[in-house]
Amino acid sequence: MRFEEKLALGRTVDLGSHTFTAEEIKAYARKYDPQPFHVSEEEARKSVLGGLCASGWHTASMWMRHHVLARPAVEERIRAAGATPIVFGPASGISALEWLKPAYAGDTITFTQTALSYKAIPGRPDWYMLQSRCEATNQDGKTIMRFLASVMVSDG
Amino acid sequence: MDANGKRWAYEDFVPGMVLDLGSMPVSAKEIIEFAKEFDPQPMHLDEEAGGASVLGGLSAAGFHVGSMMMRLMCDGFLLDSTSQGAPGLDFLHWRKPVLAGDTISLKMTVEAKRESKSRPNLGLVTLRQELSNQHGEQVCDMQSTVMFLKRNGSESR
Numbered sequence: 049m050r051f052e053e054k055l056a057l058g059r060t061v062d063l064g065s066h067t068f069t070a071e072e073i074k075a076y077a078r079k080y081d082p083q084p085f086h087v088s089e090e091e092a093r094k095s096v097l098g099g100l101c102a103s104g105w106h107t108a109s110m111w112m113r114h115h116v117l118a119r120p121a122v123e124e125r126i127r128a129a130g131a132t133p134i135v136f137g138p139a140s141g142i143s144a145l146e147w148l149k150p151a152y153a154g155d156t157i158t159f160t161q162t163a164l165s166y167k168a169i170p171g172r173p174d175w176y177m178l179q180s181r182c183e184a185t186n187q188d189g190k191t192i193m194r195f196l197a198s199v200m201v202s203d204g
Numbered sequence: 205m206d207a208n209g210k211r212w213a214y215e216d217f218v219p220g221m222v223l224d225l226g227s228m229p230v231s232a233k234e235i236i237e238f239a240k241e242f243d244p245q246p247m248h249l250d251e252e253a254g255g256a257s258v259l260g261g262l263s264a265a266g267f268h269v270g271s272m273m274m275r276l277m278c279d280g281f282l283l284d285s286t287s288q289g290a291p292g293l294d295f296l297h298w299r300k301p302v303l304a305g306d307t308i309s310l311k312m313t314v315e316a317k318r319e320s321k322s323r324p325n326l327g328l329v330t331l332r333q334e335l336s337n338q339h340g341e342q343v344c345d346m347q348s349t350v351m352f353l354k355r356n357g358s359e360s361r
Contacts, residue, residue, distance in 0.1 A: 080271040082278055083287060096288040096326070096351065104290060105274050109242040109267040116244055138259065138298070139266050145293040195293070 049131035051203045055163045055178060061122070063114035063159040068102050070153035076106040089153075101150030107157065107193050108145070111182055114159040137175060137200030142182075145195035149186065156187045166201065175202050212285035214327035214352040217314045225280025225310040225333075228272060230264060232304035238268040251304070263301035269308075269344050270296060273335055276310040286353035288326060296346035300337070307338045315347065326351050 070089070077086035081103035084091035092100040102110075123133035151157050160183045166176040178201045184193040232251065239248030243265035246253035254262035264272070302308060313332040320326040328349050335344040 076271075080275045080278075082275075083282065083289070085289065096323075103271075103274065105267065105271045109238075109265075109271060112265070112267045113242045113244070138301075141295060141297040142293070143295040145296070147290060147292055150289075 049126060049129045051134070051166075054126050054131065054134050054203070055166065055201070056122075057163050057165070060160050060162040061118070063111070063118040063161055065156055065158040066110055066114070067156045068106075068110075068151050068153060070100055073100060073102045073106065073151075073153055076109075077103050081105060097150050099150075100153045102152075104147040104193070107147070107151045107184055108195070110157070111159045111184055111193070115161060115182075118161075132204030135202040135204055137202065139197060139199040140177065142195045142197045145193070147193050149190060149192040151184070151186070151192055155192075157192065158185045159183070160185070164196075169200065172200075175200050177201075208286065210284055210286050212281050212287075212352070213355045214286065214317070214319075214329065215355055217317050217329045217352070219314050219316055221314040223281060223312045223314075225276045225312050227307050227309035228276060229307045230272065230302055230304065232262055235262055235264045235268065235304055238271070239265050242267055254303075259301040259303075261301065261303040263303050266298050269298065269302050269335070270346075272302075272308060273310060273333055273344065273346065276308075276335075277312070277333070280310065280312070282350075286355075288351040288353060290348055290350045291328070292349060294330075294347040294349070296344065298344055300341055300343045302337065302343050306343075308343065309336050310334070311336070320351070325354055325356075327354055328352075 074087050085095040085097045086103050089100045126133045162181045164179045166178045169175045169177055177198050180197050182195050182197050186192050247257040247259050248265045251262045311334045315330040315332050317329045328351055330349050332347045337343050
């Protein structure tokens, strides 16, 4: 199995879905982003956002959860083909992150990842920097968040 | 007139302005709690696995670092502002691990500002954030844009 196939380059992978509850939105926000529209239904209604919604960082963190939890199935698919799964190293960063719409309480958000390209890392043989497009879509099919992520990978 | 009694409205941000947004300690317990919920990988869940990884210790998840920067922004100025949320980030770089026991500090520079074309009561401010550890090493930096109500615009709502 070629490295490109293991990375599923160009293919959008469904990482799963999550329904955001008002309780968890407020619990995350009280810890990390206690702006009024993330901790109070009433304040949220008065804001530009129009209703209680998850912190953008909460939505991004939930993308990461689904990315990590989806890995075993991907690894299993590669092993089933008789190959060694890719190894993930640290992420170097994200860019062009857009919070296009809020994730409102009660919304069911689906997370996806599309591996776009990879390149060698100078001075780090066997390691590549993989760039992926990461997205979150609500139950109406509207993209609510997207960003590009760069993470180190190795061909097992 | 003030903007609903808030210290920071769109008009108060001046490009080139630098603000010290304070610091916070990062505990192993907090790192593990966040990782269990959002990034359950061994190097964020277990001291031993973290020590054995390239990160060199129990390290905070990347999105945990982002979340803690968000909290420092909130406590440093955002909660006392007319913020209406952020449309996005231009970039975020994780430059060094944030390890259990570290104390992180955030410095913010106002990069640019512009009025909203579609909403006359709003303006957008581009902010550069630099997060450092107790050794003075930069661990993360990012640039984001935040929407703020104007002082005058806020009266019409």
